[in-house]
Amino acid sequence: MKYLSFTTNCVLILSFVYVVNCAxxxxxxxxxxxxxxxxxxxxxxxxxxxxxxxxxxxxxxxxxxxxxxxxxxxxxxxxxxxxxxxxxxxxxxxxxxxxxxxxxxxxxxxxxxxxxxxxxxxxxxxxxxxxxxxxxxxxxxxxxxxxxxxxxxxxxxxxxxxxxxxxxxxxxxxxxxxxxxxxxxxxxxxxxxxxxxxxxxxxxxxxxxxxxxxxxxxxxxxxxxxxxxxxxxxxxxxxxxxxxxxxxxxxxxxxxxxxxxxxxxLPIRDTLTKDLKQILDNAKEGVVYFSLGTNVRFDHVQGDVKKNIMAALGDLPYTVICKWESESIEGQPKNVHLRKWLPQQAVLAHPNVKVFITQGGLQSSEEAIINAVPLVVIPFLGDQPLNAKILKSNGMAETISPKELNRELLRDTILTVARKENYRQRAKELRDIFLDQPxxxxxxxxxxxxxxxxxxxxxxxxxxxxxxxxxHYFMIDVIAVFILSFYLTFKIIQLVFAIIVGLFRRKPAEAEVSRKKKKKN
Missing domain, CATH: 3.40.50.2000 (Glycogen Phosphorylase B;)
Structure with missing residues (x-):
């Protein structure tokens, strides 16, 4: 009995052990x-x-x-x-x-x-x-x-x-x-x-x-x-x-x-800070989230782009949460909250977010789709311009070229995307396609x-x-063989045809010579 009990215990212990090949x-x-x-x-x-x-x-x-x-x-x-x-x-x-x-x-x-x-x-x-x-x-x-x-x-x-x-x-x-x-x-x-x-x-x-x-x-x-x-x-x-x-x-x-x-x-890694959650919860009229990612910095943006962006955001009837290089700037509108870094996934997951203004990077675009948030895309570099075209063609975004960006255009585009339900509806449809993975x-x-x-x-x-x-990939040698074969076949046919034509031409000539000889005789 003791032996059976020991054996049983060993089997039970081994049943919870599996082999891991560590590399x-x-x-x-x-x-x-x-x-x-x-x-x-x-x-x-x-x-x-x-x-x-x-x-x-x-x-x-x-x-x-x-x-x-x-x-x-x-x-x-x-x-x-x-x-x-x-x-x-x-x-x-x-x-x-x-x-x-x-x-x-x-x-x-x-x-x-x-x-x-x-x-x-x-x-x-x-x-x-x-x-x-x-x-x-x-x-x-x-x-x-x-x-x-x-x-x-x-x-x-x-x-x-x-x-x-x-x-x-x-x-x-x-x-x-x-x-x-x-x-x-x-x-x-x-x-x-x-x-x-x-x-x-x-x-x-x-x-x-x-x-x-x-x-x-x-x-x-x-x-x-x-x-x-x-x-x-x-x-x-x-x-x-x-x-x-x-x-x-x-x-x-x-x-x-x-x-x-x-x-x-990607799962949501970050959580909202207390003050950020309060801003989002209290924005009953809705929130516009603005972030151009990590590689596009406003201190690199030329001309009056920064001024036009901030002015357009200030014109909006919504609360704006904005990733910026500093926590405050001169002339900052009252409805705009600036942060050097934001938990983007957690922000996009909040139900009060109406529009996401983005540079169109793939990760930001995917996070917007997962949370069914419509987009205004301002593409700058890399794959962003193509992503912007794809998002717009799929009906969940509008795009603005950085060269064309001005206060009125940005404001009107944001309002269009925020107010028309078809952008959010299309975003939900794309989310369902995106998440349907085995x-x-x-x-x-x-x-x-x-x-x-x-x-x-x-x-x-x-x-x-x-x-x-x-x-070899483009079969140049094979194509050369076919071309040479066609050429040789053509030349052979041409030669045979010339021989046949020559034979037909020679027979009447020989007959004419024979006839003339008979007349002389």
Whole structure:
């Protein structure tokens, strides 16, 4: 009986035990932007909570008490924004090659600063087998050097779209008419002008990355990861990629098995402060929430834009909560409450919010959709202009170009969106589409991360299109064979026809000669 009791107890204990294969994971999320980091934070947190040993290089650490999570804080990278002017980098005024080169210049400055960090330098001293998986932000080509450093598989994450050259490396179609690049600000090529513009943009970006950015990034990466490193393009194409997308913003491009989409539906992290909650609760007439995100600063905005914005907000019959660089300004209207930082998700979730004025970043747009809040979009840079077009075409937003912005236009546009119920109704319909997902984005990415670890890189998912040259991809050799075959066939037919014609011409001539000979005789 004692033996049976001991056995029973062992079985009961073991029934509550499951095997966890803990992996050593390195995360590198380089871009100093809170909205970008918010997409990645739940992923590295969930991996740590599942028992993996996670080391993360980040500009925005969680600073939570998770025993097997180590965060290397590189928040000083935010200082890079002081040396670069983002607000005027728009497709309408900047050639595509200059736009791409500008972003690469910023990425290089950030990368250099972060790689010189003491804790990052210590990571570079670790042995080659120190990590089983590397997770990184996909837009920094130099970051793929970590794959060579630790000889580990890579899962690359994008907090918004994927540029044309990355699609090309993984074998995805890069047809400029069907799938315009997300930075081109073209959603669909409906006119000849759109087609020419998209083709020009796609080819410009492709050549710039291939022949300028690629070699420069490769040379810089070798200074940190070693001269024996394979070319960065080869490391990038040998990775799995996740793109933060959803049915509203997806470019609907068919993708190879190693490129997937996930939806970064984020839970509300922050709560309203007591004074902010009081402002929202007491605003019975409604609230207008104004925020241009973290990368567009009012001290970068030129001309009278700041004055016009504040004047327009003061004209509104609503309470206005506004993210600004300071808590107060000269001539601040009584209905406007300024804050340097706001818990955006918590604000948007409040029922009194009638309109959200935004720059159109993907994360802000998604948070507005989730909370069914109509938008007025003032797009400045990156993917914002395209997002603005998508939101407007879907009926939940109106857009204003920064160049056209004035007091009357902003005021009237806000009032239109706030007062017409069709904008909010459409926002609710888009919310239902957005949230109708079989699996959360975090669960999807984490599952595939563990899949990549289990199958040592999951190379079986790699498309053969990633390993062939443009010469073979466009079947130049096959086309040449067909052309040569048609040419030879034509020449043979031409020769046979000439012979036949010659034979027919020769017979009458011979008959004429024969007839003349008979007459002489």
């Amino acid at each position: 050593n994971i390195l995360g590198y999320f380089f871009f100093p932007g809170k909205s970008h980091q918010f997409v990645f934070q739940p992923i590295w947190k969930e991996l740590a909570l599942r028992g993996h040993n996670v080391t993360v290089i980040t500009t925005d650490p969680l600073n939570e008490d998770i025993p097997n999570l180590r965060e290397i804080n590189v928040a000083d990278s935010y200082s890079v924004f002081l040396n670069h002017e983002f607000s005027n980098v728009r497709r309408e005024s900047t050639p595509p090659y200059k736009m791409i080169l500008f972003y690469q210049e910023v990425f290089v400055d950030i990368f250099k600063m972060q790689m010189e960090n003491k804790e990052v330098q210590d990571l570079l001293e670790l042995p080659k087998n120190a990590f089983d998986l590397i997770i990184l932000e996909s837009h920094n080509k130099m970051a793929f050097g970590w794959k060579h450093k630790f000889d580990a598989p890579v899962v690359a994450l994008s907090s918004f779209g994927l540029p044309v050259f990355s699609h090309y490396l993984h074998g995805n179609p890069i047809h400029p008419i069907l799938y315009p690049d997300f930075l081109s600000e073209i959603r669909e090529c409906t006119t000849l002008v759109d087609k020419v513009e998209s083709t020009y943009f796609t080819l410009s970006c492709w050549f710039v990355v291939k022949f300028l950015i690629g070699p420069e990034a490769d040379a810089l990466a070798r200074t940190y990861f070693g001269n024996d490193m394979p070319y960065l393009d080869d490391l990038e194409k040998d990775s799995m990629v996740f793109i933060n997308a959803n049915p509203i913003f997806s470019d609907r491009r068919p993708k190879t098995p190693d490129v997937m989409e996930f939806s970064a539906i 699996q959360s984005g975090v669960d999807k990415v984490v599952w595939w991360c563990e899949y990549v670890i289990r199958h040592k890189g999951a190379k079986h998912l790699r498309s053969p299109a990633a390993d062939i040259s443009l010469y």
